[in-house]
Amino acid sequence: MPIERRPLREQIREELLRRLDRGDFSAGTDINEAALAGELGVSRTPLREALITLAGEGVLESSQGRGFRFAPVSKREFRELCEIVAALESLALETSDPVYLREIAPELLRLARDFPDAVAEQQVIERHDDEWHDLLVSGCRNERLVDLITSVKAGMRRYAHLLAGDDAPLEREADEHCKVAELLQKGQLKDAAEALRDNWVNGMERMMSRIPSTPE
Amino acid sequence: MPIERRPLREQIREELLRRLDRGDFSAGTDINEAALAGELGVSRTPLREALITLAGEGVLESSQGRGFRFAPVSKREFRELCEIVAALESLALETSDPVYLREIAPELLRLARDFPDAVAEQQVIERHDDEWHDLLVSGCRNERLVDLITSVKAGMRRYAHLLAGDDAPLEREADEHCKVAELLQKGQLKDAAEALRDNWVNGMERMMSRIPSTPE
DNA sequence: ATGTACTATTTTGTATGCAGAATTCATAGT
DNA sequence: ACTATGAATTCTGCATACAAAATAGTACAT
Numbered sequence: 001m002p003i004e005r006r007p008l009r010e011q012i013r014e015e016l017l018r019r020l021d022r023g024d025f026s027a028g029t030d031i032n033e034a035a036l037a038g039e040l041g042v043s044r045t046p047l048r049e050a051l052i053t054l055a056g057e058g059v060l061e062s063s064q065g066r067g068f069r070f071a072p073v074s075k076r077e078f079r080e081l082c083e084i085v086a087a088l089e090s091l092a093l094e095t096s097d098p099v100y101l102r103e104i105a106p107e108l109l110r111l112a113r114d115f116p117d118a119v120a121e122q123q124v125i126e127r128h129d130d131e132w133h134d135l136l137v138s139g140c141r142n143e144r145l146v147d148l149i150t151s152v153k154a155g156m157r158r159y160a161h162l163l164a165g166d167d168a169p170l171e172r173e174a175d176e177h178c179k180v181a182e183l184l185q186k187g188q189l190k191d192a193a194e195a196l197r198d199n200w201v202n203g204m205e206r207m208m209s210r211i212p213s214t215p216e
Numbered sequence: 217m218p219i220e221r222r223p224l225r226e227q228i229r230e231e232l233l234r235r236l237d238r239g240d241f242s243a244g245t246d247i248n249e250a251a252l253a254g255e256l257g258v259s260r261t262p263l264r265e266a267l268i269t270l271a272g273e274g275v276l277e278s279s280q281g282r283g284f285r286f287a288p289v290s291k292r293e294f295r296e297l298c299e300i301v302a303a304l305e306s307l308a309l310e311t312s313d314p315v316y317l318r319e320i321a322p323e324l325l326r327l328a329r330d331f332p333d334a335v336a337e338q339q340v341i342e343r344h345d346d347e348w349h350d351l352l353v354s355g356c357r358n359e360r361l362v363d364l365i366t367s368v369k370a371g372m373r374r375y376a377h378l379l380a381g382d383d384a385p386l387e388r389e390a391d392e393h394c395k396v397a398e399l400l401q402k403g404q405l406k407d408a409a410e411a412l413r414d415n416w417v418n419g420m421e422r423m424m425s426r427i428p429s430t431p432e
Numbered sequence: 433a434t435g436t437a438c439t440a441t442t443t444t445g446t447a448t449g450c451a452g453a454a455t456t457c458a459t460a461g462t
Numbered sequence: 463a464c465t466a467t468g469a470a471t472t473c474t475g476c477a478t479a480c481a482a483a484a485t486a487g488t489a490c491a492t
Binding site: 048 | 299
Binding site: 007008009042043044045046049064065066 | 469475476477478482483
C-alpha cells in the first residue's frame with residue numbers, strides 16, 4: 001500500500017481550492033495567515049508556500065507588507081482566462097494523436113449526452129464538465145501544455161461558485177460538446193479544435209451575466 | 217524618489233534566473249538550500265519561496281524529501297515550450313489593438329533590421345530578441361495572457377545559454393521578424409500571427425541541434 | 433467634524449530551530 | 463570485488479521566534 005507522502009504545501013493548496021469552489025472565501029478580502037494556519041492545523045510556513053503557489057497561478061494576489069488576498073473577479077478577467085484556455089485546449093487537441101482521439105470520441109460523445117440533469121447539484125455539473133475536458137486533452141503528449149492548462153484553470157476556480165443555478169445554458173453546453181466529439185470521430189481535427197474554441201467563447205458569454213460588474 | 221521595497225523572494229527569483237542565463241547552474245543537479253542561501257546572503261525561508269515560484273514556472277522540479285533541482289533540458293520539452301509560446305504570442309497579437317500594432321510596426325521593423333552583429337555577445341543578442349517580442353505583445357490588453365507568456369518564457373531560460381555561438385540563424389531570425397512587422401504595417405493581422413507562429417517553429421528547429429539528446 | 437501626531441496592536445516578512453527522511457560512509461559478510 | 467547492514471551525517475520540511483512594517487486606536491489641535 002503506497003502511503004501518501006506529499007508536501008503539506010500541496011495538500012494545503014488543494015484544500016484552499018476546494019474551499020474556493022465552495023465559495024468559502026469572498027474575493028478581495030485579505031487572508032490572515034495565522035488564523036488560516038490555525039484553522040488548517042498547520043504552521044504558517046507551508047501555508048505561505050501554498051499561498052505563493054496560488055499567487056503564481058493568479059488565484060491570489062499579494063502586495064508588500066499587506067500579504068495575500070483572493071484576487072477580485074471581473075468580467076474582463078474571466079474573458080481573458082477563457083480566451084487563454086480556449087487557445088491552449090485547442091492547441092492540445094491539434095497536437096494530440098488523431099488515432100487516440102478517434103478512439104475516445106465515443107466516450108466523449110457519451111459523456112456529453114449524459115450531461116447531468118439541470119436540477120443536479122452545481123458541484124456535480126462542474127465535475128462532469130471538467131471530466132469531459134480532461135478526457136479531451138488526455139491524449140496530449142505535450143506535458144508542459146497539460147500542466148499549464150491545469151494551472152490556468154485553477155485561476156478560473158474563483159468563478160465556479162458564481163455560476164450556479166441557471167439551467168438553460170446546460171443544453172447548449174452539452175450540444176457543443178457533442179459537436180466536438182462528432183467532428184473528432186470523423187477525424188476532422190481542425191474543425192473540432194475550432195468548435196472547441198467556440199465552446200469556450202460561447203460558454204464565456206453564457207456566464208458573463210453572472211459576474212458582478214466591477215466599478216471602474 | 218520611489219525607493220524600492222520588494223519582497224526578497226522576488227529579488228532572489230530574479231537573481232537565480234540571471235545566474236541561469238549565465239549558465240551558472242547545471243541542469244539536473246540538486247540545489248543545496250543552505251549553501252545557496254548563504255551565498256546569496258539570505259535565509260532559507262525566502263529562498264525556498266523563490267524556489268517554489270520557480271518550480272511553478274517549470275524552471276525547477278522538486279520531489280518529496282529531495283528538495284529542488286534545475287529541471288533537465290530536452291529537445292522534447294523545448295519543442296513543447298516553443299509550441300506553447302507560439303500559440304500564446306500569436307493569440308496576444310490577434311487580440312491586440314490593430315491601430316496600435318500599426319503604430320509600432322515601424323519600430324518593430326527597425327529593431328528587426330538592427331539585429332546585432334553575429335559577433336556580438338550572446339547576452340546582447342538575447343536581450344535584443346526579447347525586446348522585440350516584448351514590444352510585439354505590448355499592445356495586448358489581456359493582462360493575464362501577458363503574465364502567462366512571461367512565466368512560460370521564464371521556463372525557457374534554461375535553454376538560453378545553450379544557444380550561443382552559431383551565426384547563420386541570426387539572419388533568418390531577423391528576416392522573419394521583418395516579415396511579421398511588414399504584415400502588421402499592412403494591417404494583415406491574421407497573416408502576421410501566422411508568420412509569428414512560423415518564426416517560433418523555425419527558431420525551435422534552428423536551436424534543436426544545440427540541445428543534447430537525453431538518453432531515455 | 434476633520435486632520436494630525438503619537439502610541440499600541442496586529443500582521444507580515446525573514447531568520448532560526450528542530451525532527452525526521454535521505455544520503456553517505458564505514459564495516460562485515462559472501 | 464561486490465552486496466548488505468547500520469551508524470554518522472547531511473539536508474529537507476515544517477514549526478517557531480523575532481523584527482519591521484502596516485493598521486488601529488487615542489488624544490489633541492484646527
